[in-house]
Amino acid sequence: AQSVTQLGSHVSVSEGALVLLRCNYSSSVPPYLFWYVQYPNQGLQLLLKYTSAATLVKGINGFEAEFKKSETSFHLTKPSAHMSDAAEYFCAVSEWGSQGNLIFGKGTKLSVKP
Amino acid sequence: KAGVTQTPRYLIKTRGQQVTLSCSPISGHRSVSWYQQTPGQGLQFLFEYFSETQRNKGNFPGRFSGRQFSNSRSEMNVSTLELGDSALYLCASSQGTSGLDEQYFGPGTRLTVT
Numbered sequence: 001a002q003s004v005t006q007l008g009s010h011v012s013v014s015e016g017a018l019v020l021l022r023c024n025y026s027s028s029v030p031p032y033l034f035w036y037v038q039y040p041n042q043g044l045q046l047l048l049k050y051t052s053a054a055t056l057v058k059g060i061n062g063f064e065a066e067f068k069k070s071e072t073s074f075h076l077t078k079p080s081a082h083m084s085d086a087a088e089y090f091c092a093v094s095e096w097g098s099q100g101n102l103i104f105g106k107g108t109k110l111s112v113k114p
Numbered sequence: 115k116a117g118v119t120q121t122p123r124y125l126i127k128t129r130g131q132q133v134t135l136s137c138s139p140i141s142g143h144r145s146v147s148w149y150q151q152t153p154g155q156g157l158q159f160l161f162e163y164f165s166e167t168q169r170n171k172g173n174f175p176g177r178f179s180g181r182q183f184s185n186s187r188s189e190m191n192v193s194t195l196e197l198g199d200s201a202l203y204l205c206a207s208s209q210g211t212s213g214l215d216e217q218y219f220g221p222g223t224r225l226t227v228t
Contacts, residue, residue, distance in 0.1 A: 032213045043118070043204055043219030051214060090157065094213040100147040100162030100206075101170045102217060107156060 002027050002093050006105035014113045019078040021108045023065075023091030026072070032094040033074045034102065035065055039087045047089075050074060061085070086112045116141065118207050118220035126226045132193040135223045137205035139186050145169075145210025146188040147217060148180060151202040160203075163188055164210045192225075200227045 007022040025031060033050035048059025055067045065076045074091060091105040119138045127133050139146050147170075148160040159172040163182035180190040186207070192199055202224050206217035 036219075041221070043221045044206075045219070046216050049214065049216065092157075099169070099210050099213050099215065100145045100164065100208060100217070101159050101172070102147070102149075102157075102206075103159065104149075104157035 002031060002095055002103050004091050004093055004103055004105035006089075006091050006108050008108050009106060010109050010111065012111040012113060013081045015083055016080050019063075019076070019081045019085065019110065021076040021089050021091075021110065023074045023076065023105060024072050025074065025091075025093050027093070027095070033065075033067065034092045034094070035059065035063070035074075035076050036090045036092060036104075037087050038090065038107075044090065047076070081110075081112045083112050083114065086110055118205060118218050120203075120205055120220040120223050122223060123221065124224045124226075126228060127195050128228055129195055129197060131195050132191060133195060133225060134189055134191045135203055135205075135225070137188045137190075137207075137220060139188070139205075139207030140218055143207035143209060143218070144186055145208045145215070146182055146186065147206045147208070148188070148190050149204045149206070150174075151204060151222070152200075157204075160190065162210075169210075195227045197227050199225065201225060 003026040005024045035047040036044040058064045092102040145164045147162040162170040166182045182188045202222045204222045206219045208215040208217045
């Protein structure tokens with residue numbers, strides 16, 4: 001069965017610093033890959049998704065992620081953190097042919113220091 | 115376009131009782147998925163309905179059930195509540211035609227079992 005590992009349950013960066021949130025998936029066959037963000041007391045919002053059209057995926061709010069098949073990774077980055085980026089971030093996978101069933105990582109809580 | 119709505123937003127129940135949660139998807143979406151979010155287990159997939167049929171099911175006991183109506187609205191029911199059922203229950207809707215379809219999440223129902 002598919003699994004997703006997010007390294008680091010908490011990440012703290014200074015405002016303006018690089019954000020790097022790590023995600024590794026378990027399948028030898030690249031699944032569909034997603035990053036979601038959750039702000040306090042809210043549902044999840046899609047940041048970006050990997051569609052196999054390009055290995056570097058650009059999302060909303062200046063985030064991007066790079067798919068690396070050799071490393072089974074899909075790390076999320078943002079060049080310059082903003083205070084409003086403080087939230088919890090989830091990496092998720094969906095297997096081929098499995099609609100509506102997302103397998104989530106445990107999440108990484110991002111704190112941004114002024 | 116209205117987003118995914120969930121009712122009620124907060125609920126307090128006693129052990130042994132049952133509860134029904136409701137989810138109204140985005141207009142035109144035919145798939146509704148349900149997830150349980152807890153601090154310990156993270157986000158876990160419960161089940162997914164598409165055109166009134168359960169299409170996928172997670173690894174939860176039979177006390178957790180759901181249904182979908184002809185207008186795509188969905189309900190989930192938990193019978194014989196246990197303390198461990200305390201969680202945020204999220205529903206998400208999508209077109210449901212591909213694993214790449216974006217899932218749009220509602221704000222969730224916070225269930226507390228005492």
